[in-house]
Amino acid sequence: MVLARKYILSRHFKGLPKADDLKLVEEELPPLKEGQFLSEAVYFSVDPFLRAYNPLQPLGSTMLGNQVAKIIKSKNSKYPEGKYIYGAYGWRTHTIGPKQLEEDALGYKEQEYLLPDFGNLPLSLGLGMLGMPGNTAYFGFLELCKPKEGETVVVTAAAGAIGSHVGQIAKIKKCRVIGIAGSDEKGKWLTEELGFDSFINYKKPGLLENLKAAAPNGIDCYFDNVGGEISSIVISQMNSFGRIAVCGAITSYNSDITNMPKATMIQGFLILKQLKLEGYYVFRWIDRWMEGINQNLQWIKEGKLKYRETVTEGFENLLPALIDLLNGGNVGKAIVKA
Structure with missing residues (x-):
């Protein structure tokens, strides 16, 4: 028994x-x-x-x-x-x-x-990295953001399982990567160990100003794990024809669904800059599941993913x-x- x-x-x-x-x-x-x-x-x-x-x-x-x-x-x-x-x-x-x-x-x-x-x-x-979160990073970023060499990528919840993975794939694709997270300790890990180009602590004042300084030429790809006002600020700084992959909205997960957090409207930015915004669920690529696992495994063995x-x-x-x-x-x- x-x-x-x-x-x-x-x-x-x-x-x-x-x-x-x-x-x-x-x-x-x-x-x-x-x-x-x-x-x-x-x-x-x-x-x-x-x-x-x-x-x-x-x-x-x-x-x-x-x-x-x-x-x-x-x-x-x-x-x-x-x-x-x-x-x-x-x-x-x-x-x-x-x-x-x-x-x-x-x-x-x-x-x-x-x-x-x-x-x-x-x-x-x-x-x-070799399971659902790894495939969420692999397919969501590559299929929806379609990064190009030299582009600027912003990742929120950047020190989490998915965000840290996305940022490293962006570096593999030779992009410039800005991570947003909630402590300087996390930022040190992102920049010194994972190779992110810069880090912003969203808990400190001046997120918009810090983002403008980190991305003076605008943002091409945004991998969104958080939603809320942070995402509105990031989207406001995107370049024309930028791409946004919406993976999560963690800022609202603990909220009362009848009284959700308020954030600056983004529709104007979407129209003005002709942005593409798409939410997704990783099992869209279930028929390619092992492709993601095998590629991530290869990158780990090559030392490209930590x-x-x-x-x-x-x-x-x-x-x-x-x-x-x-x-x-x-x-x-x-x-x-x-």
């Missing part, structure tokens, strides 16, 4: 998540049938989308989330014991697969696949890790080690 522990949603988040929004329960798993396998979680991914999609999640369901798990028992030759698997299994310790994967709230199929061989790299990268993880120990610390992420406490990818 295997007892799985899991967090179920007992109340939708209002503002920052709270301990009593989730309930920790045990579930007795049935014996394996032919064709099934049993996996045990090793790493959990902590991502901003967990907060954004929370209002869409049914009460009583297992808390959303992706994990890397080890197959500890199998009656399916396609999923051998000892292999590691990526699964959208949620916040649970043990899972019987293969899952009957359903469409999520946006109509995309959840995912489940054996991790490719990462060599000597950590398995946790399957939840970061990664950093903020690792929290313990299944019981999943919610504190999410709260820390939403407060901007992470640098790079936020991970919980089971």
